[in-house]
Amino acid sequence: MLNIENIKELISDISFISKIYSIEKKDSIIEGKIGIFFDGLDEVLDFSFEIYPQYPLKHHNSESIRFSNKDLVEKNHIMEDGYICIHNSHNLNFKQKLLIDFDSLKQWIEKYYINKKKDSNYEHIVVEESFIDDKYYSYIFTDINYKFSKGDYGEVKLSSLSNTIFKEKAIQNFLVNGFILNKANINCQWNSYYQNINADKRGLFYFSEEHPAKYNKFILKNWKDFDGLISKDFLNFLHKFEEKNLKKSKGTILPLFFGYKTINDKIHWQVALIKLGEFPIIGEAEVLLGIKTGQWNSKLIDSDIQWALTRDTSYKYFFGRGILDQSITEKKILIIGVGAIGSMVAKTLTRSGCKYIDIVDYDIKEPENVCRSEYMFQFGLTDKVTELEQILVSISPFIEITLLKDEFFESITKIIYKNDEGKEFLTSILDDYDIVFDCSTDNDLMSILNNLDLKCDLINLSITNHAQELVCGFYPNIYHFVDTQFGSILKNDLNDLYEPTGCWSPTFKASYNDINTLVQFSIKHINNLYRESKQKNNFILKMSHDNLKLEIKEY
Amino acid sequence: MDLTKQEYLDKVLKTHKMSHIQDLVDKHKEKRNEIKEKIEVKYSGNIYSSMNSGSFAKHTAINVKFDWDLVVPYKKDSFDTLEKMFNDIYDFLYEAYKNEAYVRKQKVSIGLEFYADKDGDIINIDVVPGRELNKDQYNDDSKLNLYVNSQYGLIDEKSYLQTNIKAQIDHINLKNNEREIIRLLKIWKKHNNESYKSFFLELFTIKAFEKETIEGNLWEKLKKVMEYIKDNVTKDGFALNDPGNSSNNLMDILDTYNRDNLSSKMKRMIDNIEDNGNNLESYFPKNKNFEKDENDASNSGYGLKTASISTSIPPNNTRFG
Numbered sequence: 001m002l003n004i005e006n007i008k009e010l011i012s013d014i015s016f017i018s019k020i021y022s023i024e025k026k027d028s029i030i031e032g033k034i035g036i037f038f039d040g041l042d043e044v045l046d047f048s049f050e051i052y053p054q055y056p057l058k059h060h061n062s063e064s065i066r067f068s069n070k071d072l073v074e075k076n077h078i079m080e081d082g083y084i085c086i087h088n089s090h091n092l093n094f095k096q097k098l099l100i101d102f103d104s105l106k107q108w109i110e111k112y113y114i115n116k117k118k119d120s121n122y123e124h125i126v127v128e129e130s131f132i133d134d135k136y137y138s139y140i141f142t143d144i145n146y147k148f149s150k151g152d153y154g155e156v157k158l159s160s161l162s163n164t165i166f167k168e169k170a171i172q173n174f175l176v177n178g179f180i181l182n183k184a185n186i187n188c189q190w191n192s193y194y195q196n197i198n199a200d201k202r203g204l205f206y207f208s209e210e211h212p213a214k215y216n217k218f219i220l221k222n223w224k225d226f227d228g229l230i231s232k233d234f235l236n237f238l239h240k241f242e243e244k245n246l247k248k249s250k251g252t253i254l255p256l257f258f259g260y261k262t263i264n265d266k267i268h269w270q271v272a273l274i275k276l277g278e279f280p281i282i283g284e285a286e287v288l289l290g291i292k293t294g295q296w297n298s299k300l301i302d303s304d305i306q307w308a309l310t311r312d313t314s315y316k317y318f319f320g321r322g323i324l325d326q327s328i329t330e331k332k333i334l335i336i337g338v339g340a341i342g343s344m345v346a347k348t349l350t351r352s353g354c355k356y357i358d359i360v361d362y363d364i365k366e367p368e369n370v371c372r373s374e375y376m377f378q379f380g381l382t383d384k385v386t387e388l389e390q391i392l393v394s395i396s397p398f399i400e401i402t403l404l405k406d407e408f409f410e411s412i413t414k415i416i417y418k419n420d421e422g423k424e425f426l427t428s429i430l431d432d433y434d435i436v437f438d439c440s441t442d443n444d445l446m447s448i449l450n451n452l453d454l455k456c457d458l459i460n461l462s463i464t465n466h467a468q469e470l471v472c473g474f475y476p477n478i479y480h481f482v483d484t485q486f487g488s489i490l491k492n493d494l495n496d497l498y499e500p501t502g503c504w505s506p507t508f509k510a511s512y513n514d515i516n517t518l519v520q521f522s523i524k525h526i527n528n529l530y531r532e533s534k535q536k537n538n539f540i541l542k543m544s545h546d547n548l549k550l551e552i553k554e555y
Numbered sequence: 556m557d558l559t560k561q562e563y564l565d566k567v568l569k570t571h572k573m574s575h576i577q578d579l580v581d582k583h584k585e586k587r588n589e590i591k592e593k594i595e596v597k598y599s600g601n602i603y604s605s606m607n608s609g610s611f612a613k614h615t616a617i618n619v620k621f622d623w624d625l626v627v628p629y630k631k632d633s634f635d636t637l638e639k640m641f642n643d644i645y646d647f648l649y650e651a652y653k654n655e656a657y658v659r660k661q662k663v664s665i666g667l668e669f670y671a672d673k674d675g676d677i678i679n680i681d682v683v684p685g686r687e688l689n690k691d692q693y694n695d696d697s698k699l700n701l702y703v704n705s706q707y708g709l710i711d712e713k714s715y716l717q718t719n720i721k722a723q724i725d726h727i728n729l730k731n732n733e734r735e736i737i738r739l740l741k742i743w744k745k746h747n748n749e750s751y752k753s754f755f756l757e758l759f760t761i762k763a764f765e766k767e768t769i770e771g772n773l774w775e776k777l778k779k780v781m782e783y784i785k786d787n788v789t790k791d792g793f794a795l796n797d798p799g800n801s802s803n804n805l806m807d808i809l810d811t812y813n814r815d816n817l818s819s820k821m822k823r824m825i826d827n828i829e830d831n832g833n834n835l836e837s838y839f840p841k842n843k844n845f846e847k848d849e850n851d852a853s854n855s856g857y858g859l860k861t862a863s864i865s866t867s868i869p870p871n872n873t874r875f876g
């Protein structure tokens with residue numbers, strides 16, 4: 001239990017706490033004020049503190065003790081309301097935790113107050129994201145292949161992504177599709193799927209270059225704060241825009257994008273929400289040498305800014321937390337056969353940063369495929385490739401996908417491989433890729449492809465019944481290896497197949513978990529081989545006899 | 556696998572015997588003799604007697620991959636340059652066979668691939684032109700200079716390669732144990748699409764037999780040779796000198812990365828086979844085309860029950876995914 005006397009006793013023993021001004025309990029919160037002094041400080045530094053009833057536990061991933069000093073807001077790692085940012089180690093012991101937390105306050109003072117340390121990692125400016133008319137708006141942007149100059153302004157092309165719920169309120173998500181500057185289109189570097197979705201919404205942008213922020217870290221809160229940061233030209237443009245559109249669109253919410261440079265010339269955008277008819281500007285007569293010129297200029301008024309949510313979703317950030325090796329992600333990939341294994345490979349590669357994946361399969365998705373593949377119930381009966389494309393682009397805005405002619409590998413290949421011209425044609429199609437995953441489980445196709453003279457990497461993946469083993473063959477030694485493994489070496493139990501009611505089409509038995517465990521481990525192994533430029537040896541992946549570990553046996 | 560490793564490997568060798576394709580062998584012999592005669596007429600007085608070479612001549616051929624090479628030793632004065640020699644015999648063979656074969660310049664030879672005959676058989680013969688190293692001494696030293704038309708190992712194109720094909724053939728003469736292992740390694744190379752040169756595997760095997768005590772059954776001998784390759788391929792200073800040219804070290808064709816790979820490949824093969832004898836089938840498959848012939852042959856000799864091709868629905872090599 002929190003006890004004022006205990007706290008007082010504990011902190012009075014801390015050597016760098018020179019003074020305890022007050023400690024009192026208000027409702028369930030213990031508040032206090034202390035003075036801190038130690039070698040390196042010129043004078044006593046005062047801090048207020050608050051201890052919440054959750055202490056010593058964290059809540060909402062924040063400490064339940066907070067320290068503040070509003071006079072220090074210019075320093076690093078301190079919020080606008082004066083609270084310093086600390087993240088301390090977990091400790092369930094009240095006394096120990098209190099000592100840890102006060103010590104972290106001391107460390108903050110040493111680091112950011114005395115030594116004025118600047119972190120190498122760029123931190124975004126702090127924005128209090130607000131809603132308008134009880135609804136949030138978000139704007140998701142990515143890189144562009146253009147360098148704006150200070151003072152550039154124009155229109156923003158927006159596509160509606162979704163209407164959903166955010167922090168228990170409605171939210172509309174928009175994708176920034178591109179910019180229009182002096183009538184020229186500047187497209188955002190999304191994949192073609194997102195570039196081609198309807199961008200029928202508009203916003204305005206102004207590239208200020210400088211951060212629209214106080215102390216370079218707290219976003220400006222009042223339109224008057226923008227004085228000097230945006231040009232007269234832009235204000236007059238705003239006025240004309242409002243005048244032109246007011247009649248038909250009064251009350252419409254218009255996002256106003258402010259662009260600035262962060263690090264390495266990267267652009268970040270903050271979006272203020274303004275309503276047509278309520279633009280934060282008024283007209284002001286122009287005066288030269290004390291005489292009115294008859295011209296009017298626009299100027300900003302004293303009014304609070306409603307900031308929307310923005311997210312930098314450039315490739316680097318989107319995949320910043322984890323990605324496969326570049327020797328895979330940057331490569332042009334073909335997946336032949338997108339059943340259970342193929343769809344898992346496609347989805348994993350997409351989620352892991354691959355940019356170019358083509359898929360081919362003649363088959364359709366049935367509802368019973370859903371339980372052990374990446375397909376979804378909601379799409380009903382579809383061609384597998386059609387649904388998989390939808391799934392992959394819904395994961396990554398950077399994946400380019402082409403659906404190949406479905407009958408090509410299933411049918412045409414098996415005719416044309418017999419002559420040299422056909423082989424050359426087939427080779428040229430495959431060599432248009434860097435990596436080809438054959439997940440078709442088609443032995444005939446496996447043989448045909450293995451007999452071509454290929455430059456691309458060809459990787460063949462298939463499993464035994466019950467997903468006991470996954471067999472991976474690398475070109476040029478696929479056919480014989482895989483065929484021998486399945487035919488003579490592995491115990492592929494074909495007496496226990498699943499035979500669906502209504503048709504004689506037995507299939508293997510294995511769950512999504514069974515299959516994907518093997519697929520994920522295989523992709524991890526393949527990724528290692530590529531990353532370390534290792535020899536790609538065929539392998540068998542299986543669970544150990546005691547089911548406690550996965551084992552790879554290389555051939 | 557019901558058979559022992561020894562029995563299995565024995566079957567592998569038997570199903571890869573050249574005698575299974577005797578008709579094709581005869582066709583090659585016939586065509587080679589025809590080419591030989593034409594060359595001898597054309598270059599009468601400028602060449603020594605042509606010599607058969609390649610795996611068939613060395614008795615290391617397997618019926619899924621074999622070379623029929625015809626070495627044509629030119630006299631020193633026959634051409635100013637090796638390049639002229641190479642181009643001249645190419646022109647001659649092209650004119651002579653352009654209507655019945657693909658005639659192409661290869662690394663050190665002229666390849667003739669005859670169009671499929673009425674049985675669908677294709678005859679491949681390589682003609683290797685060489686010029687004696689020293690005037691009038693070929694009959695004594697058998698030394699030849701070959702023209703290198705395109706890069707050959709570490710040797711640049713448009714240069715030459717000194718060799719002694721007779722010495723190379725003599726090197727393996729009367730070495731039946733070695734030949735069995737060489738044929739097995741060539742079966743491994745062929746079926747697993749390995750890129751190592753046959754000549755490299757041949758020299759490695761012969762050296763293993765020279766340096767180690769290699770005895771026992773076929774598997775034990777094969778394992779010993781593989782262990783020898785595993786242990787030595789990565790050793791600094793280890794050399795495999797071409798018996799036809801002692802300055803040509805076949806180890807030079809492998810860089811460190813590929814030496815390590817070959818060593819670990821040999822280790823994995825040994826481990827996997829020791830772990831499960833069925834893995835022999837993965838590395839050293841039988842030639843399924845002649846498996847029945849061999850079974851029939853053994854049946855006739857020992858009266859064992861004839862093996863039959865069994866079918867199952869679905870087939871036992873059914874894959875899933």
